[in-house]
Amino acid sequence: MDPVRNPFAPGAGQRPPELAGRDREVDAFEIVLERVSRGRPERSLVLTGLRGVGKTVLLGELRSMAVRAGWGAGKIEARPDADLRRPLSAALHRAIRDLAMRHSAPDRVDEVLGVLKAFAMRSGPDGAKLRDRWQPGIDVPVKSGRADSGDIEIDLVELFTEVAELAADVETGVAILIDEMQDLRPDDVSALCAACHELSQSRAPLVVVGAGLPHLPAVLSASKSYSERLFKYVRIGQLDRPDADFALLAPAEREDASFDADALDALFEASSGYPYFVQAYGKAAWDAATRSPISAADVKLAAPEAEAELAVGFFGSRYERATPAEREYLRAMAELTEGRDDPVPTAQIAEHLTRRASSLSPARDSLLKKGLVFSAQRGQIAFTVPHFGRFLLTQA
Secondary structure, X not given: OOHHHOOOOOOOOOOOHHHOOXXXXXXXXXXXXXXXXXXXXXXXXXXXXXXXXXXXXXXXXXXXXXXXXXXXXXXXXXXXXXOOHHHHHHHHHHHHHHHHOOOOOHHHHHHHHHHHHHHHHOXXXXXXXXXXXXXXXXXXXXXXXXXXXXXXHHHHHHHHHHHHHHHHHOOOOEEEEEEXXXXXXXXXXXXXXXXXXXXXXXXXXXXXXXXXXXXXXXXXXXXXXXXXXXXXXXXXXXXXXXXXXXXXXXXXXXXXXXXXXXXXXXXXXXXXXXXXXXXXXXXXXXXXXOOOOEOHHHHXXXXXXXXXXXXXXXXXXXXXXXXXXXXXXXXXXXXHHOOOOOOEEHHHHHHXXXXXXHHHHHHHHHHHHHOOEEEEEOOEEEEOOOOHHHHHOOOO
């Protein structure tokens, strides 16, 4: 098999394996685009799931769908403790440029860009001199009096309203896509919910599509009690067997190759249907095979290579972020679940480590903040990374 043409390498092919089995989500978003464009009410969308299920890739596909439909679209990745104004300003700048190509009144576009610039420049600390403030690279004069109060909740409502009205001028919409949404600061989450609520009341053509870890709905609900009515929550999980097989067979067939039935069995057992693992094991099996169809023997030969790559790039990069106390906590979780992806009662972890539960709170809270674990339900904790417990049990 030619390794140069490996269809499972990152960036290869027209339809990456992570999108296999996501037709339901893609079809639902097409309906959202159509309904909002027609001025009909529609909730914003929140995708949740563990690491490695393809949320980021799906978010990118949804952005491409919006652009193909003539919408303005911008995508950001939230970062812990980072100000929302800067990345959101860049995303909306791109969305407005998309709309500008269809708009017949350049002055109107410049007016909205001026409001966006005013919003963006409030990201600097209060009292900072003009030369010390961040310059957003928007080449129009600032339009004062809208979205520049310094209160992110007020400003976001006003900014989204301006951008949505610009989209309405050309009978289209705007999509703002936010990855790692659970990492937004509490004030920013509250402001985002308030803006979505205001826009839903006026049926403005702007939707937010967020993606994050399984506890994201709880983050939104803690911010605004009405958040459950604002968003349509979609859980993204493992692929079932037919979709996992499709994720392997379709890219291979484009290269005039295939997998035999035993190889597909072995790959599903190794990957458990998680798209990131499907791709990792598929890539390694392709590189190891000398002919088509790829066999179970090829998969067995390639498995150590795939697992070594996952140990460094997928598991190891996260494990290295943990302190010794946090690693002790993680290992206790792995031992109690025997390497499974099951939630663990926090009281049981304390008992396992013969420690008081209160003494473990700092480690648990830090792991939650780093996104390595999440609260599956009250009093329980689980890994955000599938197979992480299995990996931890192999570490000295």
